[in-house]
Amino acid sequence: MDGARQWRTRAARYSLLGAYCGRCDKPEFPPRPRCPRCGHETTEFAFSGRGTVYSYSVVRQGPDGFADQVPYVVALVALEEGPLLAAQLTDVEPGELRIGQPVEMVTRRLRDDGPQGTVLYSYKFRPPRGWQTAPSG
Numbered sequence: 001m002d003g004a005r006q007w008r009t010r011a012a013r014y015s016l017l018g019a020y021c022g023r024c025d026k027p028e029f030p031p032r033p034r035c036p037r038c039g040h041e042t043t044e045f046a047f048s049g050r051g052t053v054y055s056y057s058v059v060r061q062g063p064d065g066f067a068d069q070v071p072y073v074v075a076l077v078a079l080e081e082g083p084l085l086a087a088q089l090t091d092v093e094p095g096e097l098r099i100g101q102p103v104e105m106v107t108r109r110l111r112d113d114g115p116q117g118t119v120l121y122s123y124k125f126r127p128p129r130g131w132q133t134a135p136s137g
């Protein structure tokens with residue numbers, strides 16, 4: 001079990017974990033213990049972390065803990081496996097964004113949580129390296 005446990009920990013930190021329903025043959029995000037469509041038990045599913053921008057908005061006034069990050073972009077990302085999820089984009093200027101923009105997941109520090117000193121890590125999405133330039137072949 002140690003190997004599996006280690007894999008789970010690594011997967012949770014470095015990939016986007018969802019759930020998969022074998023009966024519907026569909027992945028879900030966020031993960032749920034049971035399929036929202038048919039109620040069947042789900043299994044863990046690691047998304048590729050690749051997707052496209054489905055829609056987005058620019059946040060210019062951040063809530064506590066995010067104020068030093070404005071402006072930032074929150075997008076609905078359509079994962080290549082199907083589900084949509086909301087996530088902050090990084091490494092992109094709001095003016096450069098387009099609907100349908102390819103993005104990939106990165107793990108970033110999300111915020112410092114004051115008194116407890118807790119640092120939360122979460123996923124963000126960014127354009128893949130080199131997306132602005134035409135493929136060189």
Ligand SMILES: [Zn+2]
Nearest residue numbers: 021024035038
């Ligand atoms: Zn199902």
